[in-house]
Amino acid sequence: MANPRTPWAALFLCLLISASTTISHSWKPRPRTPCRELVFYFHDILYNGQNYNNATAAIIGSPQWGNKTAMAVPFNFGDMVVFDDPITLDNNLHSPPVGRAQGMYFYDQKSIYGAWLGFSFLFNSTEHVGTLNFAGADPLMNKTRDISVIGGTGDFFMARGIATLQTDAFEGDVYFRLRVDIKLYECW
Numbered sequence: 001m002a003n004p005r006t007p008w009a010a011l012f013l014c015l016l017i018s019a020s021t022t023i024s025h026s027w028k029p030r031p032r033t034p035c036r037e038l039v040f041y042f043h044d045i046l047y048n049g050q051n052y053n054n055a056t057a058a059i060i061g062s063p064q065w066g067n068k069t070a071m072a073v074p075f076n077f078g079d080m081v082v083f084d085d086p087i088t089l090d091n092n093l094h095s096p097p098v099g100r101a102q103g104m105y106f107y108d109q110k111s112i113y114g115a116w117l118g119f120s121f122l123f124n125s126t127e128h129v130g131t132l133n134f135a136g137a138d139p140l141m142n143k144t145r146d147i148s149v150i151g152g153t154g155d156f157f158m159a160r161g162i163a164t165l166q167t168d169a170f171e172g173d174v175y176f177r178l179r180v181d182i183k184l185y186e187c188w
Protein backbone atom coordinates (compact mmCIF):
# COMPACT_ATOMS: atom_id res chain seq x y z
CA MET A 1 0.00 0.00 0.00
CA ALA A 2 1.39 3.43 -0.96
CA ASN A 3 2.22 5.95 1.71
CA PRO A 4 -0.80 8.29 1.73
CA ARG A 5 1.41 11.25 2.56
CA THR A 6 3.52 10.99 -0.61
CA PRO A 7 1.11 12.82 -3.00
CA TRP A 8 0.75 15.65 -0.51
CA ALA A 9 4.48 15.95 -0.08
CA ALA A 10 4.91 16.03 -3.87
CA LEU A 11 2.17 18.64 -4.25
CA PHE A 12 3.71 20.77 -1.51
CA LEU A 13 7.08 20.57 -3.24
CA CYS A 14 5.50 21.62 -6.56
CA LEU A 15 3.79 24.57 -4.90
CA LEU A 16 7.04 25.59 -3.25
CA ILE A 17 8.93 25.46 -6.54
CA SER A 18 6.25 27.35 -8.45
CA ALA A 19 6.05 29.95 -5.66
CA SER A 20 9.77 30.51 -5.69
CA THR A 21 9.90 30.78 -9.48
CA THR A 22 6.93 33.17 -9.37
CA ILE A 23 8.80 35.34 -6.87
CA SER A 24 12.02 35.40 -8.84
CA HIS A 25 10.19 36.25 -12.06
CA SER A 26 7.53 38.53 -10.66
CA TRP A 27 9.64 41.70 -11.19
CA LYS A 28 9.30 42.82 -14.77
CA PRO A 29 10.45 46.26 -15.85
CA ARG A 30 7.56 48.40 -16.95
CA PRO A 31 7.69 49.63 -20.53
CA ARG A 32 10.13 52.54 -20.55
CA THR A 33 9.10 55.19 -22.98
CA PRO A 34 10.25 58.71 -22.25
CA CYS A 35 7.55 61.38 -22.27
CA ARG A 36 10.07 64.07 -23.14
CA GLU A 37 13.60 64.13 -24.56
CA LEU A 38 16.01 67.07 -24.48
CA VAL A 39 19.67 67.53 -25.36
CA PHE A 40 21.91 70.27 -23.96
CA TYR A 41 25.59 71.04 -23.59
CA PHE A 42 27.22 72.83 -20.73
CA HIS A 43 30.64 74.37 -20.49
CA ASP A 44 32.82 74.46 -17.38
CA ILE A 45 35.87 76.73 -17.21
CA LEU A 46 37.76 76.18 -13.99
CA TYR A 47 39.57 79.01 -12.21
CA ASN A 48 43.31 78.31 -12.35
CA GLY A 49 44.72 81.45 -10.72
CA GLN A 50 44.93 83.44 -13.99
CA ASN A 51 41.53 83.29 -15.70
CA TYR A 52 39.20 85.03 -13.27
CA ASN A 53 37.20 86.83 -15.99
CA ASN A 54 36.72 83.69 -18.07
CA ALA A 55 36.19 81.16 -15.28
CA THR A 56 32.72 79.75 -14.58
CA ALA A 57 33.81 77.35 -11.84
CA ALA A 58 36.04 77.51 -8.78
CA ILE A 59 37.59 74.97 -6.44
CA ILE A 60 36.10 75.87 -3.07
CA GLY A 61 37.55 73.02 -1.07
CA SER A 62 40.67 70.97 -1.44
CA PRO A 63 42.40 68.37 0.72
CA GLN A 64 45.28 69.42 2.96
CA TRP A 65 47.79 68.38 0.28
CA GLY A 66 46.15 70.44 -2.49
CA ASN A 67 45.14 74.04 -3.18
CA LYS A 68 42.40 76.01 -4.88
CA THR A 69 44.15 76.79 -8.17
CA ALA A 70 45.09 73.26 -9.20
CA MET A 71 43.40 69.89 -8.94
CA ALA A 72 44.72 67.66 -6.18
CA VAL A 73 46.89 64.64 -6.94
CA PRO A 74 45.87 61.83 -7.24
CA PHE A 75 42.61 61.86 -9.23
CA ASN A 76 41.46 65.27 -7.96
CA PHE A 77 40.39 63.40 -4.86
CA GLY A 78 38.95 65.70 -2.22
CA ASP A 79 38.42 68.72 -4.49
CA MET A 80 35.04 70.38 -4.41
CA VAL A 81 33.98 72.72 -7.19
CA VAL A 82 31.08 75.17 -7.44
CA PHE A 83 29.99 76.24 -10.89
CA ASP A 84 27.75 78.63 -12.81
CA ASP A 85 28.09 77.33 -16.37
CA PRO A 86 26.37 78.39 -19.59
CA ILE A 87 24.03 75.86 -21.22
CA THR A 88 23.91 75.80 -25.01
CA LEU A 89 21.92 73.84 -27.57
CA ASP A 90 25.02 72.83 -29.54
CA ASN A 91 28.63 72.13 -28.64
CA ASN A 92 29.88 75.69 -29.24
CA LEU A 93 30.95 77.57 -26.11
CA HIS A 94 30.07 80.84 -27.86
CA SER A 95 26.52 79.91 -28.87
CA PRO A 96 23.84 81.98 -27.14
CA PRO A 97 23.17 80.33 -23.78
CA VAL A 98 19.65 79.03 -23.12
CA GLY A 99 20.17 78.76 -19.39
CA ARG A 100 22.69 78.18 -16.61
CA ALA A 101 23.90 74.97 -15.01
CA GLN A 102 24.53 75.81 -11.35
CA GLY A 103 25.67 73.56 -8.56
CA MET A 104 28.66 71.56 -7.48
CA TYR A 105 30.75 68.49 -8.02
CA PHE A 106 33.29 66.86 -5.80
CA TYR A 107 35.80 64.13 -6.52
CA ASP A 108 35.15 61.24 -4.19
CA GLN A 109 37.32 58.44 -5.58
CA LYS A 110 40.97 58.04 -4.71
CA SER A 111 42.01 55.34 -7.16
CA ILE A 112 40.19 56.45 -10.34
CA TYR A 113 38.58 59.66 -11.64
CA GLY A 114 35.10 59.80 -10.20
CA ALA A 115 32.89 62.60 -8.95
CA TRP A 116 29.49 63.22 -7.47
CA LEU A 117 27.25 65.81 -9.08
CA GLY A 118 24.44 67.90 -7.65
CA PHE A 119 23.19 70.76 -9.79
CA SER A 120 20.25 72.51 -11.41
CA PHE A 121 19.53 73.71 -14.91
CA LEU A 122 17.93 77.16 -14.71
CA PHE A 123 16.02 78.14 -17.82
CA ASN A 124 14.64 81.58 -18.50
CA SER A 125 14.39 81.68 -22.28
CA THR A 126 11.59 81.95 -24.79
CA GLU A 127 11.65 78.16 -25.06
CA HIS A 128 11.80 77.03 -21.42
CA VAL A 129 11.11 78.66 -18.09
CA GLY A 130 11.80 76.61 -15.01
CA THR A 131 14.39 74.33 -13.47
CA LEU A 132 15.53 70.73 -13.69
CA ASN A 133 17.43 69.22 -10.77
CA PHE A 134 20.09 66.55 -11.11
CA ALA A 135 22.00 64.30 -8.71
CA GLY A 136 24.21 61.26 -8.96
CA ALA A 137 27.57 59.59 -9.23
CA ASP A 138 29.73 60.43 -12.24
CA PRO A 139 32.36 57.73 -12.90
CA LEU A 140 34.35 59.86 -15.31
CA MET A 141 36.20 57.04 -17.04
CA ASN A 142 32.93 55.68 -18.43
CA LYS A 143 32.06 56.98 -21.86
CA THR A 144 28.49 57.63 -20.73
CA ARG A 145 27.21 58.06 -17.18
CA ASP A 146 23.60 58.06 -16.05
CA ILE A 147 22.50 60.40 -13.30
CA SER A 148 19.03 61.04 -11.91
CA VAL A 149 16.73 63.86 -12.81
CA ILE A 150 15.18 64.17 -9.39
CA GLY A 151 12.68 66.91 -10.01
CA GLY A 152 11.75 70.10 -11.74
CA THR A 153 9.76 73.31 -11.57
CA GLY A 154 7.96 75.60 -14.00
CA ASP A 155 7.79 74.01 -17.47
CA PHE A 156 9.34 70.93 -15.85
CA PHE A 157 6.90 70.73 -12.93
CA MET A 158 7.45 67.44 -11.04
CA ALA A 159 9.62 66.01 -13.83
CA ARG A 160 11.67 62.89 -13.20
CA GLY A 161 13.96 60.87 -15.40
CA ILE A 162 17.51 60.02 -16.35
CA ALA A 163 20.24 62.21 -17.79
CA THR A 164 23.03 60.54 -19.73
CA LEU A 165 26.26 62.50 -19.51
CA GLN A 166 29.07 62.31 -22.01
CA THR A 167 32.31 64.29 -21.90
CA ASP A 168 32.20 65.98 -25.28
CA ALA A 169 35.56 67.76 -24.96
CA PHE A 170 38.16 68.71 -22.40
CA GLU A 171 41.30 70.84 -22.27
CA GLY A 172 43.48 69.73 -19.38
CA ASP A 173 41.89 70.59 -16.06
CA VAL A 174 40.65 74.01 -17.18
CA TYR A 175 37.79 73.33 -19.60
CA PHE A 176 35.33 70.56 -20.14
CA ARG A 177 32.08 70.30 -22.03
CA LEU A 178 29.37 67.81 -21.19
CA ARG A 179 26.65 66.60 -23.48
CA VAL A 180 23.50 65.89 -21.49
CA ASP A 181 20.81 63.66 -22.98
CA ILE A 182 17.75 64.05 -20.79
CA LYS A 183 14.95 61.51 -20.91
CA LEU A 184 11.99 62.30 -18.70
CA TYR A 185 9.73 59.42 -17.71
CA GLU A 186 7.40 61.50 -15.59
CA CYS A 187 5.87 64.58 -17.14
CA TRP A 188 2.96 66.71 -15.96
Ligand SMILES: *[C@@H]1O[C@H](CO)[C@@H](O)[C@H](O)[C@H]1NC(C)=O
Pocket (backbone or CB within 6 Å): 066, 067, 068, 069, 070
Ligand atom coordinates in the same frame (compact mmCIF):
# COMPACT_ATOMS: atom_id res chain seq x y z
C1 LIG B 1 48.82 74.79 -6.23
O1 LIG B 1 49.31 73.48 -6.51
C2 LIG B 1 49.94 73.38 -7.78
C3 LIG B 1 50.25 71.91 -8.01
O2 LIG B 1 50.86 71.34 -6.89
C4 LIG B 1 51.17 74.26 -7.82
O3 LIG B 1 51.78 74.16 -9.09
C5 LIG B 1 50.75 75.69 -7.55
O4 LIG B 1 51.87 76.52 -7.49
C6 LIG B 1 49.97 75.79 -6.28
N1 LIG B 1 49.40 77.15 -6.19
C7 LIG B 1 49.43 77.86 -5.09
C8 LIG B 1 48.82 79.22 -5.16
O5 LIG B 1 49.92 77.43 -4.04
Ligand SMILES: *[C@@H]1O[C@H](CO)[C@@H](O)[C@H](O)[C@H]1NC(C)=O
Pocket (backbone or CB within 6 Å): 124
Ligand atom coordinates in the same frame (compact mmCIF):
# COMPACT_ATOMS: atom_id res chain seq x y z
C1 LIG C 1 13.51 85.84 -16.61
O1 LIG C 1 13.48 86.72 -17.73
C2 LIG C 1 12.58 87.78 -17.58
C3 LIG C 1 12.54 88.55 -18.90
O2 LIG C 1 13.83 88.84 -19.35
C4 LIG C 1 13.01 88.65 -16.39
O3 LIG C 1 12.09 89.71 -16.22
C5 LIG C 1 13.03 87.80 -15.14
O4 LIG C 1 13.53 88.54 -14.05
C6 LIG C 1 13.91 86.57 -15.34
N1 LIG C 1 13.77 85.69 -14.20
C7 LIG C 1 14.83 85.13 -13.61
C8 LIG C 1 14.53 84.23 -12.46
O5 LIG C 1 15.98 85.30 -13.99
Ligand SMILES: *[C@@H]1O[C@H](CO)[C@@H](O)[C@H](O)[C@H]1NC(C)=O
Pocket (backbone or CB within 6 Å): 139, 142, 144, 145, 146
Ligand atom coordinates in the same frame (compact mmCIF):
# COMPACT_ATOMS: atom_id res chain seq x y z
C1 LIG D 1 30.88 52.12 -15.82
O1 LIG D 1 31.51 51.17 -16.67
C2 LIG D 1 31.70 49.91 -16.07
C3 LIG D 1 32.50 49.05 -17.01
O2 LIG D 1 32.06 49.19 -18.33
C4 LIG D 1 30.33 49.32 -15.73
O3 LIG D 1 30.49 48.05 -15.12
C5 LIG D 1 29.58 50.27 -14.78
O4 LIG D 1 28.28 49.79 -14.54
C6 LIG D 1 29.51 51.65 -15.37
N1 LIG D 1 28.94 52.54 -14.37
C7 LIG D 1 28.00 53.43 -14.65
C8 LIG D 1 27.49 54.21 -13.48
O5 LIG D 1 27.58 53.62 -15.76
Ligand SMILES: *[C@@H]1O[C@H](CO)[C@@H](O)[C@H](O)[C@H]1NC(C)=O
Pocket (backbone or CB within 6 Å): 045, 051, 054, 171, 174, 175
Ligand atom coordinates in the same frame (compact mmCIF):
# COMPACT_ATOMS: atom_id res chain seq x y z
C1 LIG E 1 38.08 81.04 -22.00
O1 LIG E 1 38.23 79.62 -21.83
C2 LIG E 1 37.99 78.86 -23.00
C3 LIG E 1 38.09 77.40 -22.60
O2 LIG E 1 39.33 77.10 -22.03
C4 LIG E 1 38.99 79.26 -24.07
O3 LIG E 1 38.68 78.52 -25.25
C5 LIG E 1 38.89 80.73 -24.33
O4 LIG E 1 39.91 81.11 -25.24
C6 LIG E 1 39.06 81.52 -23.05
N1 LIG E 1 38.86 82.94 -23.29
C7 LIG E 1 39.65 83.86 -22.80
C8 LIG E 1 39.29 85.27 -23.12
O5 LIG E 1 40.63 83.59 -22.10
